[in-house]
Amino acid sequence: MSYISLSDKEKKEMMAALGIGSLDELFSCLPAGVQLKRGLEIPPALTEPELIARFEKVGRKNTASGLLSFLGAGAYRHVIPYVVDYLSSRGEFVSPYTPYQPEVSQGTLQVIFEYQTLICQLTGMDISNASLYDGASAAAEAVLMAYRVRGKPKVLVARSLHPQYREVIRTYIKNLGIQAEEVAFTESGEVDLKDLTRKIDAETSAVICQSPNFMGVIEDLDEIGALVHERQALFVVAIAEPASLGLLKPPGACGADIVTGEGQSFGLPLSFGGPYLGFMACRKDFLRQFPGRIAGQTRDIDGKKGFVLTLSTREQHIRREKATSNICTNQAWCALRATIFLETLGPTGLRELAYQNVQKANYALARLSGLKGVRKKFSGPIFNEFVCEFDAGWERVDEHLRSKGILGGLSLGSLYPELKDCVLFCVTEVHTREDIDRLASSVAEVLP
């Protein structure tokens, strides 16, 4: 298939206008020695029907897609109202660039402005940016931002923060002279306040924790925040499952200075991990250190309200190496989907969704932990994920579940050696009672 729009005649006319006899002449500025002398070894071009058939075929090798799945751990399956797909697939949203020319990009800009407002409302913070790449790199950007604000070389990272977020933070800070230390979790699955008290000191820029945390446990953010502020560090809260904000007290009301997270739950399919949506919000005092694009409201010369990208003196294209981040574009289209999702659900819909998650996950927890040889691992309150420990190990159970078309939870042993035989389950509003019962009865079949 070719997507070129020139006829042979037009090509010749253009070449004549340029005074050239062959297209090769256009590349005479490339020394002969550097030009590739052979054709690329790429398979021959496919037509549209062949292309579709090829991807359908490779897609069929993803046998996981048809299974009943209880995987979560930072990637959640939620309902997606059809209007999200319908509206977000409009070419006017899919095919423009970053809104550098605001007069012809008001659609994109107003969506970002609405998105920023929704993120502020949900998190209880003053300002939001236009989005970042994903939850993990957003957590890293939050740590870098806290370091710019406070300038102290240490950050404390909750061990119950998503393991991949912790890894990305480590990658980002490695070359900048920042040290990360981990804060343990207790038997209830919550941040160990004694350990935090022991480790936080005058050299600490920030403490970052997640709620609900990786084990699914809802943290007491008020308590952690108070402790963090006592030592003049910044309190960074990461939210990997923002559907929880439909019900839970926003981090901004618990003293958070920066709130960051993964917005995938808001209208983005699982998609094997991407594209997702990093979000970030903070207190307005830190505006000048805030990374990423920001849309702002203004007026045109006739006084009509409009929107522009603003505060770009923080950004790389103006400040170059002195910018607050190297980030250029955001995940505008993902933020658009989140905006449509949230505006379609509204406050009642979002609350109800969150409430159903709590009810269904707790029902599943009760069903599983009621089985002999299966124990609830942590005593803390949960949102839509929980950890169970399998006395006789998980492998056999997992194998049996798969044979019955079920993907059980995520085995935690490789991520947390101390949680051998422990499994993280996720249950959301998409699971029916029948699904949950099927999981529990299938597990029961292999227990001794």
Next chain:
Amino acid sequence: MIREPLIFEISAKGKRAFGLPKLDVPEDEALIKDFPLRDEIRGFPEVSEIEVVRHFTRLSQTNYCIDTTFYPLGSCTMKYNPKVNEKVAALESFLLSHPYAPEELVQGNLEILKTMEDFLVEITGMDAFTLQPSAGAQGELVGMMIIRACLEQRGNPRQIVLIPDSAHGTNPSSAHTCGYRVEEIKSNEKGTIDLTSLDRAMTEKVAALMITNPNTLGVFESDILKIAEIVHARGGLLYMDGANLNALVGRFRPGDMGIDVIHLNLHKTFSTPHGGGGPGAGPVGVKKELSAHLPIPVVVKSETGYALNLDLPRTIGRVRSFYGNFLVIVKALAYILSLGPEGLKEIAEISVLNSNYIRKSLEGIYHLKYDAPTLHECVFSDKYQKEHGVQNIDIAKRLIDFGLHPPTMSFPLVVHGALMIEPTETESKRDLDIFIGAMKKIAQEAAETPAVVKTAPHASYVRRLDETSAARNPILRWEGEI
């Protein structure tokens, strides 16, 4: 056109646009008794479904985009985004794939990742690729981290990164985020890297030179082999920003010419839609010596199938969650498969033809600071029009009245009043001629009726916006009627 209100302005209590199935498990109200519960979300919108649909449809109609308009934004490669690529990326087998699903149950996804890596290796002449980075800027950061890890392995990470004055702003910022000090290399009169300056600057303290080739003026760095020789002779590494690869596909492979690390922009050269500013993808290619430092996970193929390798002792680590912007990679792979080797080569040929056709047609009417031959884009300036008080921004805004998206403005920084034009290969001669005609007309207006140009746009949804007051008195969210 009437202003589309913010959704918050049309919200009314009790309206709904979506309903969930009734809770089907036994309800236990006591469960949330001890939760830290939130109050009502103040200001959160409540609207009906038709209001949502009209709101976003109307907003979309205020955007110029590739599907409606010629969009010659320089350095952004705004080419047509084939629709079938959206279809294949929306197959349920991809959308429903959980990133933590066991490897043996997502073999199709892993095959896609590995195939894409192999194709990019062949197209660029590099030895290995990571598809992890989410965007070009993250690709740069990852690339510089790999360079740092390699130099540390050799014994000294060094302190400085050299960057030409014509580079994208992300280059110095990425190098800085990786712990390096940035030193600028001045361009010569051709707009390319000056070998004498490079020779002087390239000391034992320099970790790498970051080049863009063709550079942001659209000029090919024809001394590339000598540049590589100088950098390598002093123990440095050569980084290439592949943002402009569109000009070279099938004709020049950076890996054959001394490039050690490169990032590509799948949303530019490989046509995945820009989405109003992301999601993109910024894969990074490296030469053999550096491949041990690639971020994890790395996809490997064995007799039993594909797997993810996490055990890479000298890796820079993980740079984002999971496996990159997977669906973007699917679309780019679909693009490569549908073009094939000849189609890929044609991208470079026709994008360069289109760009030179515009350049030739406007030369003399708009000022061209550098007269070196250019490839896929050309950079004019407003020098002639300034004599009448008309600046590049005025020209850009006036194009809007002709139904055209403006070129990139005021970049690269080495050209004052720059208008950077990149038509790409997918435009028709008719559309190029319409653009050329509009540019000529605007030049004429600038001389005869400059006020018309200076007050443009006249026909757009909003007119020129006050960006200064937006920055001075930031309003960054809706807070009730302001």
